[in-house]
Amino acid sequence: MPDCQERTALTPGELLTPAERLRLILVLGVLIALGPLTVDMYLPALPAIRDDLMTTEAAVQLTLTGTLAGLGLGQLLVGPLSDAVGRRRPLLVGVAVHVVASVGCALAPDLVALGGMRVLQGLGAAAAAVVAMAVVRDLFVGMAAAKILSRLMLVMGAAPVLAPTLGGLVLALVSWRGVFVVLAILGVAITVVAAMLLPETLAPEDRRRGGPLGTLRDCGRLLGDRPYVGLILVAGLAMSSLFGYVSGSSFVFQQVYGLDEQQYAIVFGLGAVGLIIATQCNVRLLRRFAPAQVMTGALVAGTAAGVVLLLLAATGVGGLPGLLVPLWLVLAACGLALPNAPALALSRHGEAAGTAAALLGAVQFGVAALTAPLVGVLGAGATGMAVVIAGGMAAATAVALLVVRPWQIEASVTPAGPVAH
Known part of the structure; x- marks a missing residue:
């Protein structure tokens, strides 16, 4: 038995x-x-x-x-x-x-x-x-x-x-x-x-009924779940740090630090490799820690690295190597935070997983899409890029601690699935 x-x-x-x-x-x-x-x-x-x-x-x-x-x-x-x-x-x-x-x-x-x-x-x-x-x-x-x-x-x-x-x-x-x-x-x-x-992974008996009104009810219930809203905002804000890097790095590395196209491609690729390695390390970390613990630790570490990045960018201390070290640490932090925030958000609403995933993706896209023009408004220098990167991580950390409250959400997700909310 x-x-x-x-x-x-x-x-x-x-x-x-x-x-x-x-x-x-x-x-x-x-x-x-x-x-x-x-x-x-x-x-x-x-x-x-x-x-x-x-x-x-x-x-x-x-x-x-x-x-x-x-x-x-x-x-x-x-x-x-x-x-x-x-x-x-x-x-x-x-x-x-x-x-x-x-x-x-x-x-x-x-x-x-x-x-x-x-x-x-x-x-x-x-x-x-x-x-x-x-x-x-x-x-x-x-x-x-x-x-x-x-x-x-x-x-x-x-x-x-x-x-x-x-x-x-x-x-x-x-x-x-x-x-x-x-x-x-x-x-x-x-x-x-x-x-x-x-x-097909969604059985007929588990499919949602009610048409557009049912969808609106699902959206209302999702948006009324404080931890879920916080988690999708965390995912979007962490993604905005990545978008800040992607949209600003070409100008910073080539126009400010004088790298040519090939050198820029190498530096950009190394950052992506760091991000990818961090996502794979996440699997090992989850053997010892809960997803909310990994997410929160990564956000706090990423915010600290972002502050160092901003200080070095503003002062010019350390040159390009000084900029790259905290930058790559921020990317690694994103690689640890990004898988866990969506996983925790979606685990809360298995009964409407498609709608939950849609809102998650739309918020991630919407928040992050604002980043590119913001980097442009702040200028092509390293400081503008650093402001967006550090700001995204700091905002994600604040939302995680004040809205998500990760110490409360682990108990709401059991090994068999989410409890009713």
Whole structure:
């Protein structure tokens, strides 16, 4: 009898064999990669697009804004839909929309058409991101979910770094339109992989009923859960530190410290490697500490490193090496905090995992998307970038301590799943 009771406490994901779990992680990793590749792969082609379509640099950059807008809106649409009809259908339809939009981008005769297709691309890519997160919550909770998300962070950290490089390789062989052909082929491949290897993880009896009013009720209940709101804000603010680094580092390292493109790529890549290593260390830390403990410790350490970064950037003490050490420590702290905050947030609301994942993604995207223009407003110097990075970590820490109150939330997540709220 004790064995039976122990088995009933296991989540569906814990019943998977090691081979099945590895296959699941690989499939979800492919889904997670679609968004970053869609956003970043065409970045090296922006000058060519500007010249070919005879427009301005600012106008071309609006196509990037359109993609990000599609990603944010798409998450809010797909999440509740996946709670109502299951995970597979919204995923397959969304990726199909991405494929069609990618072909449309490749054939776009002008910037208006390209911008419209980029919005659709973002909508399609959002389906892959939301469903991947919802599937994790369908199968895992708490510490197990944090471990899976740590593995997926490997992809989330590597994809944005590799995407421009891949785009550059494509541009060496074909025109900018070929980048979108490659994205279309990638979308087809993801559709095939998901159709063959990703099972439906939301049983019919667990699907949400009630249509739009039911979705609004779910959103109201989620937004009324103080720790959940705090956790998604923590995830967004920590991501804003990463966006501050990504958006400001090119100007700082090349214009302020005089690195060339190759040297900048090495420095940027080393930071990404540090982030990825930290996400994988998270799995080991979770063997000894609870997810909330790891998250809180990482945020406090990241805030301290951010303050040192700001002081060194403002004074110029230590030069570039002095800047890089605290910067990489902040990135490592993000690598530890980011898997645990979403895992804890999603573990609280398994009954509406799609909607919970959608709000999480939309808030992460919305908070972090404000970072790039803020870095620009503060100037191209190291101090402006450091202000955003340190400010994001400090705000995330404050929200964690004052709103989430991590010492209170661990008891609300049991090994078998979240308790009712």
